[in-house]
Amino acid sequence: MDIQTIEHDVLVIGAGGAGMRGAIEASNGGTSVGLVCKSLLGKAHTVMAEGGVAASLGNVDDRDNWKVHFADTMRGGQYVNNWRMAELHAKEAPDRVRELEKWGAVFDRTKDGKILQRNFGGHRYPRLAHVGDRTGLEIIRTLQDKSVHEREIAVYMECTIIKLFKQDGRVIGALGYYRERGRFVLFKAKAIVMATGGLGKAYEITSNSWEYTGDGYSLAYHAGADLIDMEFVQFHPTGMVWPPSVRGILVTEGVRGEGGILKNKEGKRFMFDDIPENYRGQTAKDAEEGWRYVMGDKNALRPPELLTRDHVARCINREVKAGRGSPHGGVYLDIQWIKERIPNAPKHIMKKLPSMYHQFKELGGIDITTEVMEVGPTTHYTMGGIKVDGDTQMTTVPGLFAAGESAGGLHGANRLGGNSLSDLLVFGKRAGEYASKFAKEQKSADIPEGDILAAQNWALAFMDSPAGDENPYKVQQDLQVMMQKLVGIVRVEAEMVQALEGLKVLNQRALKVQAPGNREYNPGWHTCMDLNNLLTVSEAVTRCGIRRKESRGAQFRDDYPEKSPQYAKMNMVIRKAADGSMELIEQPVKELPAELKAVIEEMK
């Protein structure tokens, strides 16, 4: 067969933080690694993470330890988390951060020369190791520079995987294409790590890039893997809202961590109006106490702007719907006010939030050291994902592993800011380690030619489809508008059912999309293929959203505004049924062991 064939022990799909950390570990394990990236190396979404990486180093507040981090993560996730992942994550994050320093990362420092940590939403103590507001860039560059010197890692840039192959139940390889010439490439592998990130591009307003089309979820689902809790899509409370072309671009939570406050058009600091019951004992009683917390007073509680993202996003939504929003449909985020409290405030803001300063100045014409920002919710992160074993990160398909945003479970119903960078380090390493071990026990297998041909033909059909009269960009846009409207930040059953109907129509239209031109670097063709993944994951999000008849974390149901004791015990599992339809199974949340229950009680 005339196709380039490459063989590795471990194939890592996705080269953000999780993929690169996994590749480094699999290489350390003595297995050969292929690292596939959809874009150029070093451009993955991790680069856009701003605020920091959560790890209980205890450098700023020595009361912090893994138990507090674990309890914070479970509380933020509303207790439907995979507790084993939350435990390992809290225990191992400090080592993963210190390891980055050993590899050359340069974090901001405390006065005594240690790694500095900052406040963030839902974290009891200052916990986020950071580099100004470009922590993701620091992490990705450190991992990139480490991995390019690893002999066992071969990098395949601008290469997209479109199909996984299995034999006797386990994965044996994948088919991809290079964007440059549009040529196909076949990867044979004994283990595969999925590290492809999330699905933000299913929505109209998102902080995510073109790459975020749910590829990993969709590939794994079609290969028979279970997905878990896909209804939990995080809307980050603060994205830019003006001008229109930048709508959705992220404004880091670090702004609030450094003292930024949220106000409505009447100038009212509205976050004090609604404090959820399980956070009342942890939230400042007034503005004065909130400021003392920002300044590092250990006796003060945190300001309500640092409540969890799901809650802050809903409060902003409420203000806008009640007509108290800013001119462009957001609210005001104000950091310049700190000049009333500290000398040299503009200089401090530019030092701590340099890329926010830059972003608003160049894209919004706003100087954040003297003016307020306009912000509103933006689709940011997927808590749900491929279901994995907490220790090994193996999915329900043998040989297929997942890490980072691709994997589900750690964050439960809502992720705390800073927990994604620590997630991808801790579980990227674990996925790489166990994939390497698994690969060593396998023999390579031949991929049947018929399977390869079928996948190629599917891809090529978009190039010269006689029935094709649909523009892929238009279908994608219509999907995004629909998901935003019907399966967005506030959900009701009737609208989500309508979305399922809409998805049927869009699926029909997606059969008719076509890409004029040839196979060389043709984004229209790429969009045709990505669309297939977006439609699959949108259906999963919608079905889970309908089934969970309660409001919990990121899922807010206007028709079921309260938490339900019944659903508190359930994870939603999506599986491809034998007839090819999408099946949803409610699985009981795994019971916490007594010692972890005790930790949660102790931290209440």
Place this chain on the structure above:
Amino acid sequence: MGDATRISEDRAATVREFQVWRGNRDGGEFKTYTASITAGMVVLDAMHQIQATQASDLACRWNCKAGKCGSCSAEINGKPRLMCMTRMETLPEGTVTVQPMKAFTPIKDLVTDVSWNYTVNKKIKPFKPKAPEADGTWRMQQYEVDRAQEFRKCIECFLCQDTCHVLRDHRKHDEFAGPRFLVRAASLEMHPLDTENREEYLKHGGGIGLCNITKCCTEVCPEHIHITDNAIIPLKERVADTYYDPVVQLWRWIFKPSGTQPAEPKH
């Protein structure tokens, strides 16, 4: 760049004309397109609009759309810029030309072959930290890490490589690492914990002597890194201490290095 022009609320959409280079390795030509420009739009938005409505196969790279990933580098009206950070209002009236970076071989339309950069990066010796404290970690003061942090802001857009005449005009890709990788070397050489010596590479493989400090790279850097003053000149000085470099000698004779103080040699 850095223009804080107020964005007008009531401006009606205007139609602007674009000359976009379409082609591949074998050559190409400018083609004319139009885009409807609304308040605050950037050049990348216009390229996406053209893609969605007029040329679905128009190739361009992008990811973050916020100046953080360095993917959408191109030459706008002849100047190396990030398309996502170039607001239409800041460009003069008339047709806007958009073409790929000239220092690299075109792949298709606005996409160029930047793989050479990744090859160069591999030649730079990796970070080699000194022994940690007794507790297994290191202590560094903020003032000690400030310099390395400046260089680590680099988003690898390769605009500095594109504008550097040693690469752009003289095509000395085999002899010269280019500003990006001198910055990368500087980020390691000025890392407070690093113990490796990269002078041999800088002198020979990296060809630092080929830079004659015209500062074009500094001008195009979207991260405002003082590439010439803070990275290249101090590195040249280190190399000159070991090997002799007439350009630096002359430079030192005429000017004192501007901006900040040269870094302390660490050996």
